[in-house]
Amino acid sequence: MTEREAQQTPVPVVAVVLAAGFGTRFGPDNPKQLVSVGGKPIVCWSIEAFERCERVTDIVVVVNEKVRGTVEELIEQAGYAKVRVVIDGGAERVDSTAAALSMLAEAGIPDDAKILIHDAVRPFVAQSAIDGSIDALDEFQAATVAFASTDTVLLTEDLGDRKVVRSVPDRPNTFRAQTPQSFRFATIRRAYELASADPDFHPTDDTRVVVDYMPDVPVAIVSGAETNMKITTMEDIPVAERIAADLTHHMTKEEARARMHALLSGAAAQMAR
Amino acid sequence: MTEREAQQTPVPVVAVVLAAGFGTRFGPDNPKQLVSVGGKPIVCWSIEAFERCERVTDIVVVVNEKVRGTVEELIEQAGYAKVRVVIDGGAERVDSTAAALSMLAEAGIPDDAKILIHDAVRPFVAQSAIDGSIDALDEFQAATVAFASTDTVLLTEDLGDRKVVRSVPDRPNTFRAQTPQSFRFATIRRAYELASADPDFHPTDDTRVVVDYMPDVPVAIVSGAETNMKITTMEDIPVAERIAADLTHHMTKEEARARMHALLSGAAAQMAR
Numbered sequence: 001m002t003e004r005e006a007q008q009t010p011v012p013v014v015a016v017v018l019a020a021g022f023g024t025r026f027g028p029d030n031p032k033q034l035v036s037v038g039g040k041p042i043v044c045w046s047i048e049a050f051e052r053c054e055r056v057t058d059i060v061v062v063v064n065e066k067v068r069g070t071v072e073e074l075i076e077q078a079g080y081a082k083v084r085v086v087i088d089g090g091a092e093r094v095d096s097t098a099a100a101l102s103m104l105a106e107a108g109i110p111d112d113a114k115i116l117i118h119d120a121v122r123p124f125v126a127q128s129a130i131d132g133s134i135d136a137l138d139e140f141q142a143a144t145v146a147f148a149s150t151d152t153v154l155l156t157e158d159l160g161d162r163k164v165v166r167s168v169p170d171r172p173n174t175f176r177a178q179t180p181q182s183f184r185f186a187t188i189r190r191a192y193e194l195a196s197a198d199p200d201f202h203p204t205d206d207t208r209v210v211v212d213y214m215p216d217v218p219v220a221i222v223s224g225a226e227t228n229m230k231i232t233t234m235e236d237i238p239v240a241e242r243i244a245a246d247l248t249h250h251m252t253k254e255e256a257r258a259r260m261h262a263l264l265s266g267a268a269a270q271m272a273r
Numbered sequence: 274m275t276e277r278e279a280q281q282t283p284v285p286v287v288a289v290v291l292a293a294g295f296g297t298r299f300g301p302d303n304p305k306q307l308v309s310v311g312g313k314p315i316v317c318w319s320i321e322a323f324e325r326c327e328r329v330t331d332i333v334v335v336v337n338e339k340v341r342g343t344v345e346e347l348i349e350q351a352g353y354a355k356v357r358v359v360i361d362g363g364a365e366r367v368d369s370t371a372a373a374l375s376m377l378a379e380a381g382i383p384d385d386a387k388i389l390i391h392d393a394v395r396p397f398v399a400q401s402a403i404d405g406s407i408d409a410l411d412e413f414q415a416a417t418v419a420f421a422s423t424d425t426v427l428l429t430e431d432l433g434d435r436k437v438v439r440s441v442p443d444r445p446n447t448f449r450a451q452t453p454q455s456f457r458f459a460t461i462r463r464a465y466e467l468a469s470a471d472p473d474f475h476p477t478d479d480t481r482v483v484v485d486y487m488p489d490v491p492v493a494i495v496s497g498a499e500t501n502m503k504i505t506t507m508e509d510i511p512v513a514e515r516i517a518a519d520l521t522h523h524m525t526k527e528e529a530r531a532r533m534h535a536l537l538s539g540a541a542a543q544m545a546r
Binding site (some may be wrong): 146168 | 291329413417419422423424425426427428429430432434436437438439440441442444446447448449450451477478480481484485491492493494499505508512513515
């Protein structure tokens, strides 16, 4: 054990997978988190990303009453061993996060636990993004996966009924937020406490809760990827299918290599006899 | 003629198609503006978008010496009637725009001419975006096509060797800049004059020249589309091919409908005899 490792007591690493959206853009009876891409429901891709990462200790899945039955069934069928609980979310994203935080507090999770909050509709999050988030929390109280914007970003304001450009930030300092967004437990709890006292509070993003209500806490950027896309409309499905095919093909090649390796080792062992 | 129309003297509407990029990301011998998608070089898609719009009176194409021969040949083969001149651009995007503006000044173009500056590597610009840009210049001195960001945008700053979030602007006020970016001639000329006096001047965007150097001139947002994508790497090609196929299919259907209509009219005329 290195000195650095010895200094770090292992803390719980909890993934909160937000799957409570009603996906109205897909139609009320077709919640987007249940749509299949690459032959697998979107919510399963997301849960599996955290199930697969050895450093993640627990998974909390947040649902709504409409999808609860199906999601619970999918979890049981797949045998996801780290999913501890499936809880009900709220009307807005922020209510779902708040519900998860209350549950974790009641469960007595330590203040320094690492909480990774992930949108279920980003099914293709890379292991490197999850690892990067867990690592960033060794140095920072908060971190978010984000992808450098290739387009120039324009900040606008209203002029009559028209949007006009207010400013053009330097491109190297513009990122598109993705998830997971990660926090030490005490930090995100405190930010939500402060925010809940504000009646004008309607963030669409957990990072923003920290940035706006705890401005002294820097939120680190963790490298995301174009493939860590958010599936919001049916038009996103063809792109998603392509990414799913690439990933499946890649995994299949890896598996084939592993199998070949096992076979060759076996053969070598037999020949050595 | 309505009163409104009578008040407006028709002014030249000049499209400047910037095709001077060296496309190093595609490899030095494979300039991206010459790559074919849907069986047509990218630069031709872009020129045709303006050739097709009846309100555009003139087209200026900006190239580099490496692609000049090919681009001139493509223009001649296709018989683009509005292309007045093919000029040499500069090392950076801003130099290419400056070259076009000097040429237009020498050509004695009026101050109130409408100039639409377009990146050749955005081949699928919609007619509605071009029309919207021309219309916006009736009310504003400057306008840019832009697409509302579906992702939360993060503005960052450096903290040591790490990027951290500085602020999270409201999502409805964050747009991704596209092209064309459009200006009354006198306005963009003046902005470039002011900017050229600043040694730190390195904008990647014409809109920014106006926003930064003529802060009192509002730049209007014109609705863009996801399909108005910028082709920057080989990875963009599959998506571009899909859009090209959709557009070609759509145009073919329109043509088929027009032909059917002509046939039916002919048949009706014959029957009426």
